[in-house]
Each structure stands twice: as structure tokens, then as C-alpha cells.
Amino acid sequence: MTYDFFKYQGTGNDFVLIDDRNGAFPASDQALIERLCHRRFGVGADGLILLQNYPGPGEEASEESDYDFRMVYFNADGAEGSMCGNGGRCIVRFAHDLGLFETETRFLAVDGEHVAVVSEENISLKMGAVSVIEDRDGLTFLNTGSPHVVRFVDDLESLDVVAEGRSIRYNSLFQPGGTNVNFAQVLDDNTVFVRTYERGVEDETYSCGTGVTAVALVAHQQLTMADPVSIKTIGGNLRVSFTSQAGGGFDTIYLIGPAKRVFAGTISL
Numbered sequence: 332m333t334y335d336f337f338k339y340q341g342t343g344n345d346f347v348l349i350d351d352r353n354g355a356f357p358a359s360d361q362a363l364i365e366r367l368c369h370r371r372f373g374v375g376a377d378g379l380i381l382l383q384n385y386p387g388p389g390e391e392a393s394e395e396s397d398y399d400f401r402m403v404y405f406n407a408d409g410a411e412g413s414m415c416g417n418g419g420r421c422i423v424r425f426a427h428d429l430g431l432f433e434t435e436t437r438f439l440a441v442d443g444e445h446v447a448v449v450s451e452e453n454i455s456l457k458m459g460a461v462s463v464i465e466d467r468d469g470l471t472f473l474n475t476g477s478p479h480v481v482r483f484v485d486d487l488e489s490l491d492v493v494a495e496g497r498s499i500r501y502n503s504l505f506q507p508g509g510t511n512v513n514f515a516q517v518l519d520d521n522t523v524f525v526r527t528y529e530r531g532v533e534d535e536t537y538s539c540g541t542g543v544t545a546v547a548l549v550a551h552q553q554l555t556m557a558d559p560v561s562i563k564t565i566g567g568n569l570r571v572s573f574t575s576q577a578g579g580g581f582d583t584i585y586l587i588g589p590a591k592r593v594f595a596g597t598i599s600l
């Protein structure tokens with residue numbers, strides 16, 4: 332079998348994208364997906380994303396669920412992950428490149444509906460609402476589609492993100508699922524530098540979309556940083572805009588930044 336694939340990256344968070352509208356890709360083959368994401372034995376990526384038809388076989392679309400496509404996201408370890416913000420921006424660029432919509436799209440992901448707008452450079456992706464920011468034994472924890480710890484530090488450049496991140500990722504407070512871990516340093520009144528340890532990749536990535544979204548909301552709540560928050564990651568710059576609710580939650584959250592096609596190829600099995 333052969334499968335055409337495309338490689339996309341969003342601020343250095345990189346993904347194998349496959350047009351699976353015919354449903355032929357063996358999505359339950361975890362070892363295969365892990366191998367394709369491997370940087371020595373495969374294409375190399377932080378995750379693999381399928382673009383599927385909505386409704387799928389046996390599903391019925393209602394008027395409210397008139398989606399352009401469905402996003403199915405796998406982490407580099409081959410397991411289906413929770414929501415991926417940079418992957419979401421990449422699949423929107425992919426769907427746009429495939430001609431599935433012109434400027435605005437609605438699609439379905441594991442955490443529900445997303446809308447997104449494409450401009451020349453940037454993809455603005457609407458994220459799910461966040462109802463609560465928790466304190467778990469002094470660690471700030473929230474779910475922005477994926478689970479995230481946010482910790483502010485003074486010297487992010489020299490921090491051992493993998494060692495520190497891994498110890499929090501496996502902390503019993505977050506089991507059985509574990510958590511992604513973001514370390515953040517305030518650079519100025521509305522800019523934060525973020526480095527993320529990603530579960531499922533089990534390493535630091537160059538950028539994490541749901542992670543920087545989490546950091547922006549915590550920066551607003553704990554440090555009164557104003558909307559929109561500018562984020563610097565190793566892989567580039569992002570912006571997060573949001574509305575804060577009286578009860579402490581957030582909605583109309585947008586993750587904004589570039590997403591690009593890098594190359595195309597063919598996987599032969």
C-alpha cells in the first residue's frame with residue numbers, strides 16, 4: 332500500500348498530514364504511526380493527523396453539525412491524543428490547500444467544534460472554552476483541549492525542561508492520563524516566553540498550541556496580563572486572544588499564528 336502524505340509545521344510543532352477522506356489509512360495501527368513519526372526510522376514528526384470526511388460512514392450530519400472535515404490527531408507515540416492547537420492550525424492550512432473552503436471553516440476535533448479563519452500568513456483557530464483554572468498542590472492546572480500545567484520561572488533559557496517537565500508529567504497528581512507541562516517567563520507587559528514538555532512526544536517540542544493558550548489564560552488570571560497575550564516559543568511567535576468571564580472562566584479563545592506546508596511525499600508499506 333502507498334499513502335500520500337504532507338508535512339506541515341506550526342511554529343516548529345511538526346506533523347504528518349494525511350488526506351484520509353477515503354478512510355483507507357490504518358488508524359488503529361499504533362506501531363505504524365509511531366514509526367512514521369520517528370525521526371530516524373520514519374518521516375519524523377511530533378504527531379500525525381488525519382483529515383477525514385464529516386459525517387463519516389454511518390454518521391448523520393444535522394444542521395448544527397455542518398462541518399467541512401474531521402481532525403483525528405495522534406501523538407508521536409502512536410496513541411490518539413487530546414486536542415492539538417498547532418496541529419489544528421496545520422490541518423486548517425491543509426484543508427485550505429486542498430480547496431475545502433475559502434477563508435473560514437468549521438471542523439470537528441476530539442474536543443468538539445472549532446472554527447478557524449485563514450489569512451495570508453496566519454491561521455486564527457478558535458479553541459474550546461475553559462471553565463476553571465485549578466491549583467493542585469501548588470501547581471496550576473487547566474484543560475485547554477489538552478491537560479496543561481503552567482509554571483512561571485525566572486531563567487527559562489537555562490532550565491532543564493525535559494527533566495523538570497517529566498517529573499511533573501508523571502506526578503501522581505495527574506495520573507492516570509498525565510499532563511503536558513509549560514514553563515513560562517514574562518518578557519514584558521504582554522509577552523511571555525514559553526517552553527513545553529509534551530506528553531505523548533515525551534520530550535520538549537518547539538511549540539505547543541494548547542500549551543501557550545493555557546499560559547496566556549494563567550498570565551491573565553495570575554499576573555493581570557491583558558488580552559491579547561503575545562507568546563514567544565523556540566519555533567516562533569503566537570498570539571492568544573480571549574474573553575474572561577466573571578466566574579473565572581474564559582471563552583472566545585483564539586490561537587493565532589503561522590502554519591506552513593513543508594513538503595509532500597509517499598509512504599510505502
Ligand SMILES: N[C@H](CCC[C@H](N)C(=O)O)C(=O)O
Pocket residue numbers: 344406411412413414415416417418477478511529530531532536538539540541542
Ligand atoms: N502539540 C499540541 C498538544 C498536543 C497535546 C498532546 N501532547 C496530548 O496531551 O495529548 C498542541 O499544539 O496543542
